[in-house]
Amino acid sequence: MKKLKMLPLLLLAALLLSACGQKPADTPLPDCGELSGKILESQGFTEEMSALSESKLCKALDLTGEEYSQASMTMDVSRTTAEAIIVITAADADNAKVIAEKLESYRTDTLRQYQDYRPEEAPKLESAQVMTNGLQCVLVIGPDQAAAKQTCSQAWGK
Numbered sequence: 001m002k003k004l005k006m007l008p009l010l011l012l013a014a015l016l017l018s019a020c021g022q023k024p025a026d027t028p029l030p031d032c033g034e035l036s037g038k039i040l041e042s043q044g045f046t047e048e049m050s051a052l053s054e055s056k057l058c059k060a061l062d063l064t065g066e067e068y069s070q071a072s073m074t075m076d077v078s079r080t081t082a083e084a085i086i087v088i089t090a091a092d093a094d095n096a097k098v099i100a101e102k103l104e105s106y107r108t109d110t111l112r113q114y115q116d117y118r119p120e121e122a123p124k125l126e127s128a129q130v131m132t133n134g135l136q137c138v139l140v141i142g143p144d145q146a147a148a149k150q151t152c153s154q155a156w157g158k
Helices: 002-020 032-042 054-061 093-117 119-127 145-155
Strands: 068-075 084-090 130-133 136-141
Touching: 032 068, 032 084, 032 136, 032 145, 054 068, 054 084, 054 093, 084 093, 093 119, 093 130, 093 136, 130 145, 136 145
Parallel strands: none
Antiparallel strands: 068 084, 084 136, 130 136
């Protein structure tokens, strides 16, 4: 009889011990559109910014639908400035690396174009960096990189 009374306590102890080894769940990644909106608010863009369709985003970045699960691209569609916000959640870790490389290529290609077209835009492109958190990759070409980094860090729970 004494053994039966101890059984619930032993089961509870085993349950508690097994929970100790589990890693807490990571902070979920923010929605790409919502993060893009928060970054937009943090910047002092000089031109009107517009969201691109998914097909235009894929064409601009040479992406396929299999490489990502969610994406958002907001930019100065007049192309008077190089300003842009690109937020992409990759389909998996391998594609996250590919997307980060494509964002860096987009930045360097755009820098080459604007050096002759509008050289005053070059500093925004030179200071822009691809930021990553897990499967999410972000590129902000704008006037305030510190604010963009802070907004991403807050959204990512860092």
